[in-house]
Amino acid sequence: MNAPLPRLAxxxxxxxxxxxxxxxxxxxxxxxxxxxxxGDANLLQAAARSRGIELHLVADDGQPIAGRQxxxxxxxxxDLAADVVPGQLDKANAGYVLSTLARACDGCLAGExxxxxxxxxxxxxxxxxxxxxxxxxEYFALRAGSDVVMMLVANDLRVALATTHLPLxxxxxxxxxxxxxxxxxxxxxxxxxKFAIAQPRILVLGLNPHAGEGGHLGREEIDIIEPLLRDxxxxxxxxxxxxxxxxxxxxxxxxxxxxxxxxxHDQGLPVLKxxxxxxxxxxxxxxxxxxxxxxxxxxxxxxxxGVAEAGSLIAATRLALDLALRRRAAD
Ligand SMILES: NC(=O)C1=CN([C@@H]2O[C@H](COP(=O)(O)OP(=O)(O)OC[C@H]3O[C@@H](n4cnc5c(N)ncnc54)[C@H](O)[C@@H]3O)[C@@H](O)[C@H]2O)C=CC1
Ligand SMILES: NCC(=O)COP(=O)(O)O
Numbered sequence: 001m002n003a004p005l006p007r008l009a010x011x012x013x014x015x016x017x018x019x020x021x022x023x024x025x026x027x028x029x030x031x032x033x034x035x036x037x038x039g040d041a042n043l044l045q046a047a048a049r050s051r052g053i054e055l056h057l058v059a060d061d062g063q064p065i066a067g068r069q070x071x072x073x074x075x076x077x078x079d080l081a082a083d084v085v086p087g088q089l090d091k092a093n094a095g096y097v098l099s100t101l102a103r104a105c106d107g108c109l110a111g112e113x114x115x116x117x118x119x120x121x122x123x124x125x126x127x128x129x130x131x132x133x134x135x136x137x138e139y140f141a142l143r144a145g146s147d148v149v150m151m152l153v154a155n156d157l158r159v160a161l162a163t164t165h166l167p168l169x170x171x172x173x174x175x176x177x178x179x180x181x182x183x184x185x186x187x188x189x190x191x192x193x194k195f196a197i198a199q200p201r202i203l204v205l206g207l208n209p210h211a212g213e214g215g216h217l218g219r220e221e222i223d224i225i226e227p228l229l230r231d232x233x234x235x236x237x238x239x240x241x242x243x244x245x246x247x248x249x250x251x252x253x254x255x256x257x258x259x260x261x262x263x264x265h266d267q268g269l270p271v272l273k274x275x276x277x278x279x280x281x282x283x284x285x286x287x288x289x290x291x292x293x294x295x296x297x298x299x300x301x302x303x304x305x306g307v308a309e310a311g312s313l314i315a316a317t318r319l320a321l322d323l324a325l326r327r328r329a330a331d
Pocket of ligand 2: 136282
């Protein structure tokens, strides 16, 4: 038998969103991985039919395979709690969504899967169901017991975030020397290990306009960011900044950086999405397993219409496969 294909768990995401149909679309790709959908079989087949896809679903028996036919997926079944109408959220299915994430996460931790690729979830409906939830990133971090960093990748641009899903008013207090140091060490380690960048160059943004304007527009740069960068440079990390965020993404700066660390979600991601939406990938750094995801949300406005683009899910799956193969070669 040829080398067994890496086993990638693919969670279907919010059942009323575009996730299930994009996973059906992913099945048609020629990606050389054992793609194992985690979710409801009838939901996935209905989503496939909505796009005219003939999907061959086989129960996952855990045995390695050496090849996969385009149009086929294996399945770890997690059953819906309630019927689904595309585009219509139902909090009765919030527990189902979390069960798919738990199953994939535990499978990765146990070595059953080489990676997990997640289709988008609707964070609000999970909260509406009374379950505190701010995102896959935080969920997997808690379940795996790891400090993590969210990073999105589009071509050569990598944007990591010092904070993730927080109200803007909570951001300054969340940027402490300790949290920032943990973040920078994770980014450094995973650029080295996961992305094989020998001497990562990280460009760090300031928090305030004009990176604080010498303390006149905020002191986080002077009190927290600059002293930490100075100390880490002393250890050999190649860190530039804190730079004013409004000009940090100019090509002249990006040419000298392997990654940009933004202080908060909407400081870094609009730039990345403006440049790469549709083929960018979200990766969680710091986990003991590989997790990638799409660059978009549940797009309820498009669900069931057969028009949502699968480019980002396909890119996320290709990146998960590349990282799994690199990890396998290193073991
Ligand atoms: N990885 C994840 O689980 C993510 C989940 N979300 C969640 O998704 C929900 C909706 O978020 P929004 O801010 O509305 O963002 P969204 O990405 O769902 O939609 C923004 C716009 O992009 C379009 N769009 C999104 N994906 C597309 C695709 N594959 N092909 C073509 N057009 C596409 C939508 O039609 C809409 O016009 C929220 O609950 C959010 O938390 C958002 C981002 C990532
Ligand atoms: N904007 C990125 C995003 O919301 C993805 O979050 P997560 O669910 O992957 O943690």
